[in-house]
Amino acid sequence: MTAVSPRPSPSITQTKVDRRVFSDEEVYKQEMKILFQDGWTFVGLEAEIPNPGDFRRSWMGELPVIMSRARDGSVKVVENACSHRGALVALESKGNCSTFTCIYHQWVYGADGKLLGVPLRKNYTDGQHKDRGGLRAARVETFAGLVWATFGEVEPLIGYLAEAAPHLDAVLRGGEVEILGYHRYEVQGNWKLFFENTQDAYHASLLHNFSQALGIYTVGDNLVFENGHGAIKWDMVSLTDEIMERHLADKAFKMKDYKLFQSATQPGPGGFNRVMGVFPNALVLEEWDMLNVRHIVPKGVDRAELHTVALGLKGDSAEIRAKRARDYGNFFGPAGFAGRDDVVAVKAVQATEGVTSIDTSFMALGDLDAKSGDLEGEYTVRGFYGNYRERMGF
Template sequence: MVNVDNLIDLENGIQSKKVFWDQEVYDQEIERIFGRSWLFLTHESQIPEPGDFFTTYMGEDPIIVARQMDGSIKAFINSCTHRGNQVCHADSGNTRSFNCSYHGWSFGIDGELAMVPLEAEVYFNKLDKAAHRLPEVTQVDNYRGFIFGCFDAEAPPLQEWLGDMAWYMDSWADTGGGAELIGTPMKTILKCNWKVPSENFIGDGYHVGWTHSAALQMIGGPLSALSGNGELPPMDDVGAQITTRHGHGFGVIWELGHAIHRDPGDYIQFQQQTLPEVIEKKGEWRGKFYTGHWNSGLFPNCSFLYGTNTFKIWHPKGPHEIEVWTWTLVQKNMSPELKREIKKQAIQTFGTAGTLESDDGENMETCTRTNRGFQTRRGTMNSSMGMDGDGRHPELPGVLGASFIGETSYRGFYRFWSEIMKADSWADIHKNDETWIDNWLGKDAVSGMAARNIA
């Protein structure tokens, strides 16, 4: 077992570089994080009809997610119970059965073993077919159309797992008709550790002006001033950083939800039209979040940019490689024309050939690769930016930082990473449910944002 306390220094916002490299860290992550967390599977809009299926991964396990005849959704392991062959090689589709290409065992859309060739002749009808169904993912649930699965029966319900993050996400996931993912995902590879993009999306407002300097300069508009960190907005009023109980978090820039789109006119109009509904249903604060730009992460490996309409999952492929899957995130009440236009712009920025996406990949790979060096790996990484400003806010749930450009959500991500890596069971984790902020920041920690009273 890895000694997590040697890897993470919560008090100072420090992580060992080993977390991006060591095989034993990765193996423990697969077991303790990917084996016990709720993981994003797909969106219900991707499998609308009975018999529709979508194939994905949970950690490194291949998974089939399928819409049942009664409209419910099940997920099971995509591996034949006879000799382990993968039973479905399509990305998605509609089917009545999954037929193994090895010996022809056939599984229903519900994962039950329906047909075994020559069953009477070679098994003499003694094969217990019920015991050979495709193993089901222990828990599958739906947050506003986003389907998640979890292999741990002891894990809290999905709503509790998302916790305060769902309160924030409701500002757009429960308004405008709700959110959906459109199109088939783009898939690409990065030779990086899965946590590098996860931490970047969850809390890195700092890199935006520098890494993406060229694209911001070309896009123009309100964010172009950030290019090369040339002209910084007043830091105490630009946005917020938020982290929550189970490591989910985000950074938000107020009012600039649309700012990475080159031609945001119709999107701004949609937001303005729907904003009164958001304020009425969810209150003033969430109205403010609704028109902001979010860089966000759902622990462990799901990230999204609300505003830039990009939704990603980083599938781990060993400690040094990931598969990146990218969808476009829209609201259902948008017109088909607006969805089409947003999809084009979202892919143009954060798709496989994206004008911002291509800036990040190189950094993420070398943040990982440098740790091949023995001396490098003995070093540490720093995420202490704005530490003194982390704390509670009188009106907003979770822990908030002092400013949008800070590393509050990085620290929150590794706080929970450390907790779940150390815990022997969910029962251990639950012991901290009421006290996690006190234990982490002390009883009196007030967010720097609240302290300045900018609300």
């Protein structure tokens, strides 16, 4: 019998990514551990848990966690798995409570995961239940209202966010945001394809053909930051009624509500539209009056969920709040102008993986000697995969 030689790791070069990283179960398992547990992972927004006792279910990769606000105001993230038999402790997506009680045999935990109560504990010989401990607690840090967690030995969050930090602070106005609502939908593709899509300036005026036709996707930059983060940003063009009427008269478009391309608020510092990808799973966007944070939650190697929080700013008038929410739904919602296109494109990429001759993904557009460049390049996509390769050791 001949020995089976170990399979080579997927090869990732500056311009080509082995597409097995979108379908290989072993790679996927390693990602869940190396990227989503051992590294900093985005879990939610502080604005989701403003008061002591507030909690929200979340995920670090596929690992279920509970993000909550402790009595002292600090944010805690613990594994959502009971130390008795492993049942999910929080079953509801959000709520407020002073302790967490597992429904099965009612072991009770504090927000920090500490085991506080065990029914019939006297019947455990030698207090064996104590060895089971509480809910595994992650290290937590926050920046600009974004909550990040890790189970690994990593540098402070601010160092990890690197040059992405000032952009996050600008878009999220230091965290002074309010939640307008949620969308959650499934993407039939590997989690990286959605991250990559959001950092892919190349498709923006082509797949989303309305943006080029309306002239709203203009000059801008493709910024690559340390640690796989990036941003695409472009000058915001606020369309006038006159321009829109002209387009509508040409019958090139039918849009009932084109006000979403007319900004009624002040953009964050810099005054441009900005789409940021924060490695590995957070997308932070400001376009016209729309502000949102998207959490990519992997659900198997070929499937992910996109949990989006639509945001407004504290102090917004009722009118602005309503505009932001409506614009968000029209543009980013599952049936919105941009949302729908991207989901179809990601699904189309995943559909050919492993069954066609296209075994690498190609990303060579732009100046390969430059780290960042203008919008007409795949700099940020290369930045993401460059960091991915390093972290995964490929």
